[in-house]
Amino acid sequence: MPDSVRLTVNGTGVEVPAGAMVSTAVALADVSAYRRSVSGEPRGPLCGMGICFECRVTIDGRAHCRSCQVVCRPGMEVRTDG
Amino acid sequence: MGNSFDVAIAGGGIVGAACAEECAASGLKVAVVEPGPIGGGATAAGMGHIVVMDDSPAQIALTNYSRSLWMARASEFPPDVEFVATGTLWVAADEEEMAEVRRKLGVYHSIGVRASVLDASELAKEEPNLRPGLAGALLVPDDGVVYPPCAARYQLERARQNGAVLRIGEAAASLSGEGIKLRDGTLISAGITVNATGAWAPELTPGIEVRKRKGHLVITDRYPGWVRHQLVELGYLKSAHSTTEDSVAFNVQPRKTGQLLIGSSRQFGVEYGAIDHHMLTRMLRRAQEYMPGLADLSAIRSWTGFRAATPDKLPLIGPCPGNERLYLATGHEGLGITTSMATGKLVADLILRRTPAIPAEPYLPGRKQEAHA
Numbered sequence: 482m483p484d485s486v487r488l489t490v491n492g493t494g495v496e497v498p499a500g501a502m503v504s505t506a507v508a509l510a511d512v513s514a515y516r517r518s519v520s521g522e523p524r525g526p527l528c529g530m531g532i533c534f535e536c537r538v539t540i541d542g543r544a545h546c547r548s549c550q551v552v553c554r555p556g557m558e559v560r561t562d563g
Numbered sequence: 564m565g566n567s568f569d570v571a572i573a574g575g576g577i578v579g580a581a582c583a584e585e586c587a588a589s590g591l592k593v594a595v596v597e598p599g600p601i602g603g604g605a606t607a608a609g610m611g612h613i614v615v616m617d618d619s620p621a622q623i624a625l626t627n628y629s630r631s632l633w634m635a636r637a638s639e640f641p642p643d644v645e646f647v648a649t650g651t652l653w654v655a656a657d658e659e660e661m662a663e664v665r666r667k668l669g670v671y672h673s674i675g676v677r678a679s680v681l682d683a684s685e686l687a688k689e690e691p692n693l694r695p696g697l698a699g700a701l702l703v704p705d706d707g708v709v710y711p712p713c714a715a716r717y718q719l720e721r722a723r724q725n726g727a728v729l730r731i732g733e734a735a736a737s738l739s740g741e742g743i744k745l746r747d748g749t750l751i752s753a754g755i756t757v758n759a760t761g762a763w764a765p766e767l768t769p770g771i772e773v774r775k776r777k778g779h780l781v782i783t784d785r786y787p788g789w790v791r792h793q794l795v796e797l798g799y800l801k802s803a804h805s806t807t808e809d810s811v812a813f814n815v816q817p818r819k820t821g822q823l824l825i826g827s828s829r830q831f832g833v834e835y836g837a838i839d840h841h842m843l844t845r846m847l848r849r850a851q852e853y854m855p856g857l858a859d860l861s862a863i864r865s866w867t868g869f870r871a872a873t874p875d876k877l878p879l880i881g882p883c884p885g886n887e888r889l890y891l892a893t894g895h896e897g898l899g900i901t902t903s904m905a906t907g908k909l910v911a912d913l914i915l916r917r918t919p920a921i922p923a924e925p926y927l928p929g930r931k932q933e934a935h936a
Contacts, residue, residue: 519785519820545784545861 488557503548503559504529504536512561515548568594568728570914571743571753573735573767576606577711577900578892579759580718581907587725589911594751595727596743598734601719602712605761605899608868610780610816610824611711612793613901614651615703617670621877621925626898627674628921629905634705643713645819651706652681652690652792654813654853655698660797664701671703678703692789692856708793708816711900718907735760738767740888755914757890762869764893771879772932773894776872777830779843784861787821796853811846813853825850825857827897829870836867870896875932877925878902880909884929890914891928 485496490510497506504526507515514523515536526536531550539560540546548559570586572579575597587593600607613633615626637646655661664680671678681689681700689702723729730751737744742752758768762775796813814826828842843865851857873879873894883889890913892906909926912919924930 543859544786 486553486555488553488555488559490559491561492558497553501553503538503540503546503551503553503557506553506559507536507538507548507561515561568592568742568751568753570594570755570757571596571751572757572759572892573738573743574604574757574759574761574764574892575601575715575719575729575731576604576759576761577602577715577718577903578761578895578906579757580715580722581903582757582759582892582910583722583727583907584718584725585907585911586914587722587727589915591911591914593722593725593727594730594743594753595719595722596730596733596735596745596751598732600712601731602715604763605868605870606715607712608778608780608866609711609870609897609900610793610814610826611645611709611714611900612651612816613707613709614793614898615671615674615676615706616898616901617667618876622898623670623674624921625877625902625905625926627676628908629902630706632904632908633707633709633901637707640709640714641717643710644717645710645713646707647709647817647819648705648707649817650702650704650792652686652794653701653703653797654686654693654794655700655797657698661698663797664699667701671701676703677705690791690794692854693794694853694855697853702792706793708818709900710818714900735767738889740886755888755890757892757910759892761893761895761899762871764871764891768883768889768891771883771891771893771928772873773871773879774831774873775834776870776896777828777833777839777867778826778870778897779828779838779846779865779867781825781843781847781862781865782818783823783825783857784863785821786823786860789821789856789860790815790817790823790854792817794853796849809842811842811849813849815850815854815857823857823860825862829897831872836869838865838867871899872896873932875930878906879928880906880926881913881923881928 495506515525524535527533536548537545538548569591571594583595655664686700735743736746794815809830811828816824828846879891879894
């Protein structure tokens with residue numbers, strides 16, 4: 482098993498340790514918010530355990546994925562502007 | 564302020580609100596009694612689909628008239644009413660249902676309702692998330708959707724501006740030709756009393772032919788553009804027509820927020836409001852048969868509500884037989900949002916002895932009702 486995984490966040494390459502969650506990859510990318518609320522406020526991880534739904538991102542085109550619950554896979558395309 | 568009114572309305576849902584707005588606008592002194600939040604019953608539980616339906620000539624007349632009233636006011640509503648002219652797509656699964664599409668097209672054209680037939684590829688282009696292999700659809704472009712509780716609130720506010728008294732948070736204990744008696748014993752006396760309490764109307768006017776018909780809905784997270792029209796399977800007609808069996812039908816609606824409402828289910832003989840998981844499962848499976856991708860979307864909430872159903876699928880609008888001062892405005896089943904506006908007009912016209920825009924007779928209480936097959 483490789484030690485690290487490469488994926489993209491908003492089109493920019495990010496390298497994370499194998500087994501890291503997508504929320505970690507987004508944190509390592511230079512991103513201002515994981516998503517925006519209905520009224521445009523920035524949102525990011527709060528609970529880190531899949532309960533609060535604040536850290537939702539789009540993964541490989543699928544919207545509203547909880548980034549704290551998904552393990553990074555090689556080549557994954559993550560978007561925080563979806 | 565005295566306790567005597569021209570019209571006292573029990574029920575602050577969309578039907579009571581429409582009656583109040585229309586009566587107050589006609590110069591009548593109106594009171595409305597609503598125990599819960601405005602539009603907190605079936606008004607909040609339903610989808611808010613404004614649609615022309617063609618089960619019977621009387622249903623066509625009422626829905627078409629009422630839809631035209633909604634459309635004429637579209638630009639007047641505040642943003643929270645969320646009026647969107649989504650159009651309706653009546654989805655045909657096979658050639659048998661395409662024959663029904665063409666029959667429906669003829670009916671709509673005969674009454675001046677815009678409609679057109681989409682073939683399989685046109686349907687796929689309009690709604691790419693429908694499964695491949697469907698036969699086509701009937702597009703009714705002027706149908707729309709609203710957020711009904713805010714529409715009810717807006718109409719009651721307009722009534723209040725025209726002098727109506729709103730007694731929100733107070734419950735009617737009984738109704739009579741004399742007015743509404745509240746639970747604390749106060750009599751709100753009125754020349755005309757209107758029972759607009761939806762599926763609960765028989766509790767205040769015993770013996771009327773209104774039954775609770777339970778429904779479930781699911782709402783998803785926001786997926787803007789995933790669905791563009793209100794989608795209804797043509798098989799819905801079979802489902803909605805059955806007056807005995809529990810049934811589900813594919814019925815999906817895009818909200819202004821990008822959320823999707825997923826329905827629908829129909830059950831008689833159920834009084835509890837809790838989710839029936841076997842019905843919810845059947846309903847979502849039916850929806851996935853038409854839109855397999857729904858399985859990958861996040862649902863955030865599900866709930867139930869009670870439609871006020873009558874044997875002949877038409878509402879009860881007008882005075883009770885034997886009591887010209889006690890009116891009914893209930894029994895709107897799954898079409899109450901659409902038909903509320905026309906109901907308000909008819910009630911005001913009947914009270915003021917004006918000639919209504921459509922004949923009122925098919926909806927009068929006391930008509931001979933034959934159960935719809």
